[in-house]
Amino acid sequence: xxxxxxxxxxxxxxxxxxxxxxxxxxxxxxxxxxxxxxxxxxxxxxxxxxxxxxxxxxxxxxxxxxxxxxxxxxxxxxxxxxxxxxxxxxxxxxxxxxxxxxxxxxxxxxxxxxxxxxxxxxxxxxxxxxxxxxxxxxxxxxxxxxxxxxxxxxxxxxxxxxxxxxxxxxxxxxxxxxxxxxxxxxxxxxxxxxxxxxxxxxxxxxxxxxxxxxxxxxxxxxxxxxxxxxxxxxxxxxxxxxxxxxxxxxxxxxxxxxxxxxxxxxxxxxxxxxxxxxxxxxxxxxxxxxxxxxxxxxxxxxxxxxxxxxxxxxxxxxxxxxxxxxxxxxxxxxxxxxxxxxxxxxxxxx
Numbered sequence: 001x002x003x004x005x006x007x008x009x010x011x012x013x014x015x016x017x018x019x020x021x022x023x024x025x026x027x028x029x030x031x032x033x034x035x036x037x038x039x040x041x042x043x044x045x046x047x048x049x050x051x052x053x054x055x056x057x058x059x060x061x062x063x064x065x066x067x068x069x070x071x072x073x074x075x076x077x078x079x080x081x082x083x084x085x086x087x088x089x090x091x092x093x094x095x096x097x098x099x100x101x102x103x104x105x106x107x108x109x110x111x112x113x114x115x116x117x118x119x120x121x122x123x124x125x126x127x128x129x130x131x132x133x134x135x136x137x138x139x140x141x142x143x144x145x146x147x148x149x150x151x152x153x154x155x156x157x158x159x160x161x162x163x164x165x166x167x168x169x170x171x172x173x174x175x176x177x178x179x180x181x182x183x184x185x186x187x188x189x190x191x192x193x194x195x196x197x198x199x200x201x202x203x204x205x206x207x208x209x210x211x212x213x214x215x216x217x218x219x220x221x222x223x224x225x226x227x228x229x230x231x232x233x234x235x236x237x238x239x240x241x242x243x244x245x246x247x248x249x250x251x252x253x254x255x256x257x258x259x260x261x262x263x264x265x266x267x268x269x270x271x272x273x274x275x276x277x278x279x280x281x282x283x284x285x286x287x288x289x290x291x292x293x294x295x296x297x298x299x300x301x302x303x304x305x306x307x308x309x310x311x312x313x314x315x316x317x318x319x320x321x322x323x324x325x326x327x328x329x330x331x332x333x334x335x336x337x338x339x340x341x342x343x344x345x346x347x348x349x350x
Contacts, residue, residue: 041067041069041070041071041240041243042070042071042072042073042093043063043067043070043071043072043073043093043094043236043243043247044073044075044091044092044093044094045063045072045073045074045075045092045093045094045095046075046076046077046083046086046092046094046095046096046097047074047075047076047077047095047096048076048077048078048096048228049076049201049272049273050096050126050199050200050201050228051126051200051269051273051280051283051284051286051287052096052120052121052228052287053120053121053251053254053255053258053289054096054120054230054251054254055268055269055272055273056254056257056258056265056268056269057250057251057253057254058074058272059268059269059271059272060254060257060268062250062253062254063246063247063250066246066247066249066250067243067246067247070243075091075092077095077096078151078180078181078182079101079151079152079153079154079180080097080098080100080101080102080104080151080153080154080155081101081151081152081153081154083095083096083097083101084097084101084104084105084112084153087105087112087113087114087231087233088112088113090113090233090235092233093232093233093235093236094117094230094231094232094233094236094244094247095114095230095231096120096228096229096230097116097228097229097230097231098154098155098158098226098227098228098229099155099158099225099226099227099228099229099310099313099314099317100153100154100155100157100158100159100226100317100321101153101154101155102116102229102231102314102339103314103315103317103318103321103327103331103336104153104318104321104326104327105339106314106318106331106335106336106338106339107318107321107322107327107328107329107330107331107335108327108328108329108331111331111335111338111339113233113234113235114231114232114233114234114339115231115232115234115237115338115339115340115341116229116230116231116301116310116314116339116340116341117230117231117232117244117248117341117345118229118230118248118251118295118301118348119227119228119229119230119290119295119300119301119310120227120228120229120230120251121227121228121287121288121289121290122220122225122226122227122228122287122288122289122290123155123159123199123216123217123220123225123226123227123228123287123288124215124216124217124220124286124287124288125215125216125217125286126199126200126203126216126283126286126287127155127156127159127197127198127199127200127203127215127216127226128197128198128203128212128213128214128215128216129148129159129160129163129195129196129197129212129213129214129215130195130196130197130203130206130207130210130211130212130213131143131146131194131195131210131211131213132188132191132193132194132195132209132210132211133209133210133211134191134209135194135195137194137195137211137213138211138213139167139213140163140164140166140167140169140213140214141167141168141169143164143167143169143174143194143195143213144169144173144174145173145174145175146174146175146194146195147174147175147177147192147193147194147195148160148174148175148176148177148193148194148195148196148197149176149177149178149179149183149184149187149188149193149195149196149197149198150176150177150178150179150184150196150197150198151178151179151180151181151184151198152176152178155199155216155226155227155228156197156198156199156216157197157326158224158226158317158320158321159197159216159219159224159226160176160197161320161321161324161326162219162222162224162320163197163213163214163219165324166219166222171324171325177193179193179196181198181199181202182202184196184198184202184206185202185205185206188206188209188210195213196210200283200286201273201275201279201283204279204282204283217288224316224317224320225313226317227310227313230251232244232247232341237341241343241344244341244344245344245347245348248344248345248347248348249347249348251292251348252292252295252348252349255289255290255291255292255295256291256292258284258289259289259291262281262284265284266280266281266284267280269283269284292348292349293349295348295349296345296346296348296349301340301342301345302340302342302345303342303345303346304342304343304344304345304346305342306342307337307340307342310340311333311336311337311340312333314331314336315330315331315332315333315336318330318331318336
C-alpha cells in the first residue's frame, strides 16, 4: 500500500469518488435521473450508516408518512467526497454531509450546486484519532513518520490535519493514506497502518486494539469544531421548496425523539445499523445532538434572515484547508453565505 500524495486537488478528490458514487446510485434508473429536472414527486436522499436523526427518520418512515405521494429513495454513502460528486452529477436531492467536505464543495469558481439547510449533529467522541497499541504511540506528536489513514475530504481528515498542526506536525511529516472506513479496519488489522482518524462504527472496532490520542470533541473545544450537516440541491430549492419544509419538520421530529424517547431511538438506530441495542446506545451517546430550537439559533445555523455561527465555522474551515494546501483557495464568507438556505427555517420548529 503506497501513501496517497499530499495536498490532493478538489478535482482529484472528486474523480476518486466517482466510482463510489456510480455504485451508490446504481439503484436509480434513467427515469430517476430525468425526474430530478422534471419536477416529479421524488426525493433521493443520501445518508451515512452513522447514528443520527437521519437513521431515525429513515427507520420510522417519518418522511414517507409526511409525503405519501412522493417516491423516496435512500442512498447510502461512505464519504463526503462521494456526496459532493453525486450532487455535481445531479444524482441527489438531499444528503448528509460533513462541514469539511461542505467547505470544499463551496470553494472554487464552480461550487457544488447545493445549500446547507439543517444540522444533524456536532462531532464529539464519535470521531477520533487512534494509534495501534502495538506501536507504543501515546500522543499525536509520536505520529511523526508514521502511516495514518483517514477518508480524504471528510470531517475526520480535517480534524486530523488540525490535530497534527496543534502538535507541531505538518502533513508532510507523516504518511497520509486515503482510505474509507471499512478498508481502514482491514489495514489496521493487517498492521499496514500505524494510526487512523475515523468515525463510528469503525471507530469502536479500532478502540479494541488502539490507544485514543484525541477526538473531534477535543479539537472542537480548541476552536475547530466539525458538524454533520444536511444539504439540499439547488434544483430541489427551485422546484419544490414545500418538500424541503416538510423534510425539515421530519428532521426536527427525529431530533426531538432522540431526546424524548432515547430507548426508542436506540432501537431504531440498532435496526438500521444491524447492531445490538447496547452498541447502538453507546454509539448514540458519543454524538452531540442539538434540539431543533438550537439548530435555528444564532449559535448554529441561524434564522430565516441571518446565518448563525455555522457561517464562521465553515469559513474558518475553508481557510484552514487552504493553509494546509488541501484546496486551492479558501471560500470567502460571502461565498459560504450564498450556500446557506435559510428561507422558512424557523417554521421547522413551530
